[in-house]
Amino acid sequence: MRKSVFFFLFIGCVACSGTGQKPEPSAETPPLENWARPAVKGSMGGAYFVYTNELPAADTVLSVASDAARMVQLHETYETDDGISGMREVKNIILQPEETLVLEEGGLHLMLMNMQRNLAEGDTVFVTLKLAQAGDREIKIPVISPSAGGEDHSNHPQ
């Protein structure tokens, strides 16, 4: 009798053993490739893209510019030593032959500072990568409102 009581209590508790502390799995969303967030004139904006060095030699990203912002930098999101979220500029990225530079949410991103116009879904941003070997490469980036984490982005235009 006593064993049975403990058994039922055990089963009952195991069946609902939540603690309130939640694990944090990564979102399973396929990343967009080229896209920019909607942004407000005068504020900051963010954009993401991929670029592959197709030259037979290594190349270096010297700077980035855009028609949409007065200042543009490459930044990366990182976690500080004391566990908070930070952001810092990354300069002189070197790309080996066939290496792809990937800018994506939560990692490397394009920092559009002092936006010169509002960016709304459907707009386009032009970004110019200045490379040591390849010269200037223009990238066309559509403005998209993402559904981060949980919805499929795969049908968005690239």
Add this chain to the structure above:
Amino acid sequence: MKSLSVFSLLFLFAITACSRVPVLDDLSSPSFNMINQDGEEVVFPDDFKGKYMVLGFIYINCPDVCPMITQNMKNVQSQLGNPDDVQFVAVTFDPERDTPEELKKYKDMFKLDTNFNFLTADTTTMSAFLDSVRVRTQISFTTESDTGEELYFINHSNKIMVLNRKAQLIYEYGGSMTNPNMITEDIKKVL
């Protein structure tokens, strides 16, 4: 037969006792005087008690993590079917730049409804509030624009909280990296 009934009662008791979501922290006091994106004075958490709350922390000049947090909260709201009894609140930790007017523009950019509010406060109040919810911030670096304007960025805690109707913290997640499905499912359990 009698012992079966006892077992059933014990089983139900065990489930009921265990199904209460543990309170991780009591945020029901103190209260903080804040302003929303429409310039309306609100008292946190007093004006929000009686409903569940999904609470996030952002600043507008953050181009990567904070939009992800905001979008995750929006997705949770959408997945829940935009319920009236769950309110969504995002508090800025950059009150000097994130005025109600700027917060309104940010809210409009995300096309958020009336049940989604952005709050700011004077710097003293905001500092005390952030301490109470254990959100840490620090200026990470500053740079100068081509017009001589100083731009600064902020390192910050990255989290989303869920509060119950008494403004007690019951769930806490990584803000930008958590799949909103998980938050939605947790809230459905307690509604």
